Amino acid sequence: MNNFRKYFSESTLSLILGVLVVLVLGLVAYKIFKGRNVVPTELTQKVTEVSTPSGELTSPTASVALPVEHTVTAGETLWSIAQRYYRSGYNWVDISKANGIKNGNKIAVGQKLTIPEVSVRKPVAVSSQVKVTPVVKSSAISTEKYTVLKGDSLWSVSVRAYGDGFRWKEIASANKLVNPRLIHAGNVLTIPRP
Incomplete structure (x- = not known):
């Protein structure tokens, strides 16, 4: 150890050890996140269908008779599965409830899911009209x-x-x-x- 210290100062040793720690942590993070689908492609697509404010839920448009059992494959998310059966990713909540899934991000390849028969969820259009409430101006204080x-x-x-x-x-x-x-x-x- 003393011979090693002759060639490198304490600050140089700290720098080398710091670089090693960062490299090891980077490799560990890479291994953990390597194949994980962070953002489903369905989330990046533009929403083109919007229901009227009076009809938030519409009837299912899928051609498969529900309820049905689905086996999860690699790369699938509850959103993508809901897209497949309901043509609306917003129904991932119904799939999650029907299968007792508390964390929608944690489904495993090979896991069997029951796809329930429910109404299709669509985003509700938000009114572009803004209600203007008049501001009541406080009166001036003229007393002591x-x-x-x-x-x-x-x-x-x-x-x-x-x-x-x-x-x-x-x-x-x-x-x-x-x-x-x-x-x-x-x-x-x-x-x-x-």
Whole structure:
């Protein structure tokens, strides 16, 4: 060991050991994830069918009489199996429930799954109309006393009293507040006037 230290400094040894650790971890990660289908191709395809908001579920379009038993093959996911039988990957949830699968990512090659007879799930179109709710503007504070309402902050009170949120410090000082961030509904604040 001492001969080895003659040729390499401590920082060089640390660098070499660090590189070895990174290489070993990289190889282990490669072995673990090597053949795993991370994102099913069905998820990357554009959704072209959208049902009306009143009909979230439609009848099955598959030509196979359900229920049926399916044996999982390499590369299959619950999504791809649902695509095959229902022409909708969203039915993977029904397959999972029918087979008592708690984690949909953990199905094994050769595993037998019951494909239940259920309605086909389709994505529901989201309305592009946005509801606009009017903002109720708080009235200006013109009195020297103000009762705090739920949702008030010193900043909002200062804006309503002075038209300037940065003057909240004046209100905090006039009321000898220990913690200016903490005011409660029902508190009566003195609003200093020039």
